[in-house]
Amino acid sequence: MLVEAYANYMKQSVPRWLSTDNAIIAAYLEYVDKVCPCVLLLRSQGGAFGFKVAEQRPDKIKAIVAVESATAGIVANAAKLKDIPVLMLFGEMSTSIPAGLPSRRSTPSMATRSKQPAARSIGSISQTSASRATAT
Amino acid sequence: MMMMEKNSDAIAQVIAEWLDKAVTPLEPKQPQK
Numbered sequence: 322m323l324v325e326a327y328a329n330y331m332k333q334s335v336p337r338w339l340s341t342d343n344a345i346i347a348a349y350l351e352y353v354d355k356v357c358p359c360v361l362l363l364r365s366q367g368g369a370f371g372f373k374v375a376e377q378r379p380d381k382i383k384a385i386v387a388v389e390s391a392t393a394g395i396v397a398n399a400a401k402l403k404d405i406p407v408l409m410l411f412g413e414m415s416t417s418i419p420a421g422l423p424s425r426r427s428t429p430s431m432a433t434r435s436k437q438p439a440a441r442s443i444g445s446i447s448q449t450s451a452s453r454a455t456a457t
Numbered sequence: 458m459m460m461m462e463k464n465s466d467a468i469a470q471v472i473a474e475w476l477d478k479a480v481t482p483l484e485p486k487q488p489q490k
Contacts, residue, residue: 406479408475
């Protein structure tokens, strides 16, 4: 029973190996073509795929929300996203994991800004491709 | 060990407020019942 449930659960997952990125992007584009216009909500490694997809379908993406995104897309393609509002958020879980990446190290933790409302202490950068490039 | 998020409500609040300003809904907002 447990094994069967695990197998069904894993059918929903998308493996990532060195050879699977193109297949993931192809499937992602097919999905965007089917369901969008829409807002992309990206997190961590998902940011790398989401920004690549947005670069190829800028007319279908109304906005991008990227939480702790691994990347902000390819700088050479930034102009393709110039009309898409982008919100990049950093600070998620910053109090609970070791600082290992430059973005985390440079992001003040929620705990160290205890005088401010939580929502304000989350860094946010939005709107332009120029600011996206600055954020990475 | 699963990493449990500490501030998901705060993050969701920021996202919701930003989307309200940045994105125009395709359909007009329905009046709340």
